[in-house]
Amino acid sequence: MRTPDTEQRPRPGAAILRTALRRNIGAMVAGTVLMGLYQAAETAFPIALGLIVEHTMRDRSLGSLGVSIGALAVIITTVSLSWRFGMRVLQKANTTEAHRWRVRVAACGLQPVARDVDLKSGEILTIATEDADQTADIIEVVPLLVSSLVAVVVAAVALSLADFRLGMLVIVGTVAILSVLAVMSQRIGAGTQEQQARVARAGAKVADLIIGLRPLHGFGGNHAAFGAYRAVSTDAKRQAITVARVNGRYAGTALALNAVLAAAVSLTAGWLAFEGRITIGELVMSVGLAQFIMEPLKMFSEMPKYVMIARASAERMALVLSAPPVTTPGAGRPEPGGRLEVDGVRHGTLRGATFSVAAGELVAVAAYQPRAAADLASVLAVNVAPDAYGGAVRVGGREIADLSVEAVREHLLVNPYDAEIFAGTLRTNIDPSGTGRTIAEAVEASLLTDVVALHREGLDHPVRDRGANLSGGQRQRLSLARALAADSEVLVLHNPTTAVDAVTEQLIARNIAKLRRGRTTLVLTSSPALLDAADRVLVLDGGVITAEDTHRSLLAADETYCLAVAR
Structure with missing residues (x-):
């Protein structure tokens, strides 16, 4: 018999995500540093171009040109190597973490004492594969989020040095974009969780169908079974289309807002250059940063969506991992004899x-x-x-x-x-x-x-x-x-x-x-x-x-x- 003292409390998805983050802290720190270096080097490229233009107009020597080319080569090398090794570290940690959760879920499903969970084997299979992978994505999401923030901050500081209004425009625009997208990501998380549940039910139905295919053919019940699967699968398809529409609106809104911000920075920089408040080199830098900042902003704006998807998958894994056993076995052994x-x-x-x-x-x-x-x-x-x-x-x-x-x-x-x-x-x-x-x-x-x-x-x-x-x-x-x-x-x-x-x-x-x-x-x-x-x-x-x-x-x-x- 289970008692209130021995029953496990449900383990929320947030706890699973915290566990994943905690045991990969080393890889995430290394990945964050490397990806932050990548974003900083990317940001440095338009800044360097602006400085090169500024100095070239004052000093047109071969030596200055050689130094400029060398500086750009260093920046490009830094961008390439930091991205390569940063993503290697993060993807290795992601894959390893997904494997750990797959093993955990599979171990729960294979325990001799069944768990008190209202899920079929096909649903548990989906949780042990897709949900485990999507939960582990949080390992990459956080470093990429931090590195994108680094790029935005560096760009804002560089633009502020040219003109304070340009830097404030980037900061205010970024906050506004993220506020709008954070609201939209809530709907994505709820829709994704429901989609994963319906896909899992469809998987369970087809698993049952395959197991019983021979007897179904025997008494002519295969058409009814196929009809039942078609209904479940269609339900999952409709939910997937709904989620895809929400994702499309989210991506379109993010792209449009990022483009508006980039255009606003470029136009403001052009106006300031026309007024003579910034130099030609600073104009080149501002326009370059306005174009570049769209990439980290796009990445930055997509992170809330991935966080919500990871949270939804973690919540589904918690259904299995936190479910109590249907019974608590004893510890004794039978007497010899075999009666x-x-x-x-x-x-x-x-x-x-x-x-x-x-x-x-x-x-x-x-x-x-x-x-x-x-x-x-x-x-x-x-x-x-x-x-x-x-x-x-x-x-x-x-x-x-x-x-x-x-x-x-x-x-x-x-x-x-x-x-x-x-x-x-x-x-x-x-x-x-x-x-x-x-x-x-x-x-x-x-x-x-x-x-x-x-x-x-x-x-x-x-x-x-x-x-x-x-x-x-x-x-x-x-x-x-x-x-x-x-x-x-x-x-x-x-x-x-x-x-x-x-x-x-x-x-x-x-x-x-x-x-x-x-x-x-x-x-x-x-x-x-x-x-x-x-x-x-x-x-x-x-x-x-x-x-x-x-x-x-x-x-x-x-x-x-x-x-x-x-x-």
């Missing part, structure tokens, strides 16, 4: 199911309602938090709620009927950790030997994502081989042979009984072959255990059982 007990479990269609499997016993559960078998498998797999169902499940005499996640996974393995197949090889699917010692026995017991023998690479035969290059029966046998190779103390198999023929099913049932001899095994199935191979059969009907005997005794004495399992 499994289900005591009055009430969940879904289960209405107080009670039974036990002795250590080393092979027991089959024949569920008359398939949903009941699925609910029982979910409870045993700890996909349902112990405090979310009634009754108790014990492994080795200890309740699952009192055991650590590691202990549960080490002693109890539940292999679902729809277990995932991963891109890789047959070997990596059977033994993902690379430490298995019973791979050969598992391959033989699951009758995967024909698949291995069929390919020259054997167990190293490549497998595509979700086992796309394998048949349904081959995928199921590969999943069974992985479960058997784990050699766990307690193994629960849920419909492990539904995609294989009757002869293969009979052989697999005998092989499971032989390989798992002395190990606790529970099979949820309606297969006559597996039921016959079990030491005992439990009948699960109406959410409770209604009968218990061997398969053959139940066939002889229970007509309902005979009708339910006989093929």
Whole structure:
């Protein structure tokens, strides 16, 4: 049970951004210095041109021309090198930070104890990719913001030295531009957050569609599913268009305001030169700065937009990172032996199911309602938090709620009927950790030997994502081989042979009984072959255990059982 003291408070996006900034402070300082030097050198170029014109008109010597060319060469070299190394430092820090957040989000999604977050896997995937990248952009945004400010300040000071009114015009104009754009950026942030949420929902929908494509085709539901995805995708498209329009208005407004300011500075400088209040060299400098200042102003004006986008992405990451676990596992370990007990479990269609499997016993559960078998498998797999169902499940005499996640996974393995197949090889699917010692026995017991023998690479035969290059029966046998190779103390198999023929099913049932001899095994199935191979059969009907005997005794004495399992 979670208590108010143990629940985590939501972690706002601002805290994530502060964390990103704090651990990259060194790279940001170096990047800020280099980018500030770049902007200062860029600003120095029109200033140098103005000074060159001023001195050339007074002193027309080759020496002055050589010094001027040398000064311009130094400025251009500084601009080139400072930009190159400054962006290298910042982009490396940005990429590294994005990687850190991707790993953090992925780790939360892959934790054995699920988090209490109302997001689908496709949405979490979007958060772990796009949102992580956009959050890390804050590493570049701040130094670029500071360096653009340096350029504006240097330009304002240089213009003030020529005439105080020119400097004040730049300062007042910059403040006015940023004030207008700051208001517009608020709408961009809100719209972007909603767009990211809708795109994530579309991603989740298409992920579900791909997973269920085969059964959808089977019962003709693919067109309805495609229609549902089209609706979600269209919704995301409309929001993206809305955000694009806002971004377009923002960019257009920023460009127009910057152009107005540059024109105002140029015209004012021309008027002052006409009045004789500034020199020709100062006029050249002022016009050059007016043209140059548009770049840092453009960059400066775009920064609020990127800050709002980073904030919106950080808020979405906080949905995952700050979500509390659905349950708090214990720290105990089960007693040796492998006894499994289900005591009055009430969940879904289960209405107080009670039974036990002795250590080393092979027991089959024949569920008359398939949903009941699925609910029982979910409870045993700890996909349902112990405090979310009634009754108790014990492994080795200890309740699952009192055991650590590691202990549960080490002693109890539940292999679902729809277990995932991963891109890789047959070997990596059977033994993902690379430490298995019973791979050969598992391959033989699951009758995967024909698949291995069929390919020259054997167990190293490549497998595509979700086992796309394998048949349904081959995928199921590969999943069974992985479960058997784990050699766990307690193994629960849920419909492990539904995609294989009757002869293969009979052989697999005998092989499971032989390989798992002395190990606790529970099979949820309606297969006559597996039921016959079990030491005992439990009948699960109406959410409770209604009968218990061997398969053959139940066939002889229970007509309902005979009708339910006989093929």
